[in-house]
Amino acid sequence: MSNNDIQRTVTVRIQRFNPDVDKKPHMQDYQVKMWPGMTILDALHEIKTHQDGSVTYRRSCRHGICGSCAMHINGRNTLACKTPIINEVQKNDTVTIGPLPYLPVIKDMVVDRTSFWEQYLRVKPWLLPPDDIPEKEFRMSQEEVDALHDAEACIMCGACYSSCAVIGLNKKYLGPHALLKAFLRVLDPRDTAPAERLEIVSQADGVARCHTIFNCIDACPKGLNPTQAIETLRKLAQKRQQYEEARRERQKHLNEPIPS
Amino acid sequence: MLTFKIQRWSAIALLFFLTVHMIFMHYVPPFHITFDVVQARLSTPTWKIIDILFLFSVLVHAMAGSYQVITDFESAFNYRKALAWASIIIVILAFIYGAKTIWAFQL
């Protein structure tokens, strides 16, 4: 790719909606000259700073860890700060940006994430550790860590939640984000309440509502796999008492070194 | 989870029953179906049993599936209990009707 390609001007088509003046959302085009390494978030900053200060979006860390800038870019959900604009330019030299789908739009790219956080809280996303805290650390084996499939890397950006058609139909569905977090806690040997958590996710709006559409995996900017987490929870939910007993047994040895 | 399990088990049963049913109804002679054709088949105990079990599996799968589809909508989600009971009643009534019809065939 030559420098000529990168420094060309592209059209950034943004979905605008100002509840004070607009009856419904509409698209607005801006011309942006790309520079090497420019991300979608950089393009939005460029537009807001130099062209139209009213463009509104959430952002913070700009390097993929805070989860604030999840948006709908060219038909899929991803983080604006981690998406190079050069990869998104379509044949007609346009990049289309909109808010995350299925959530009420507050203004432009800012959406109301109330249902997202409500479902998250329903699974008790915090660790419930044992009462006796060790002097140094709890010991987990490499197998136990691997079984989590990096689920702790989730940054709660909402890309998965907002790509799920089941969420589109029912905001009371727990959702891939909450179920992934429940999976993280259930499989954590330090957690004392796996049976209770499995009970929560077995409710009618829990794991049974996942129809394996797989949009969540495609959307996740961290490459996580909520669907597989949900399948695992489905299996474990059927044997929750045995699982809890095995957990109690495991926790008797949580402070001991792992045998090699 | 219960609906999920019912759905899965009836689905597995249907993989067998539906294949048998489709092959014998469409691809095994006689191809034009009349009362006599049906009577000849359903008078035998084997086919009576197969079709009654098939009827039960398909009704359970259909109503569990309909229940899932309807309760996927947030507005219907709050009426889950009523919808579940309606589904069960439909299964029972349709099954009684169908099983009686099948059982009544005799040469």
Place this chain on the structure above:
Amino acid sequence: MYTSTGFISWLLRRISGVALVLYLFTHLWVIGAANSGTQVFNARLDAVQTPIFKLFEIALLAAVVYHALDGIRLLLIHYFDLTEYRKTLFWAVFIVSAILTLAGGIAILAIMLNGG
């Protein structure tokens, strides 16, 4: 709306499922004519075996085949970790469904044209 291969697969499964439920109850009613005697039964059965209904039969075959194969895909995903192959599985279901519908449909038409 967030469209993708998975979304289309789910939508088709749902549409075929709803169509099949409606068909099921119609079918039970048609066969239920047996309770009203041979003549009523044969009249009803003749009405639903005319050429236009043979086309509906092919549509029914398509719905059943797709729904069943997608259901098998779900069973596989339930028991094995196949998320890596999700796109392949979606396309396999579409393609095998198309092949079976075509084969079965041609057979139905052939049987019909040969006088049943």
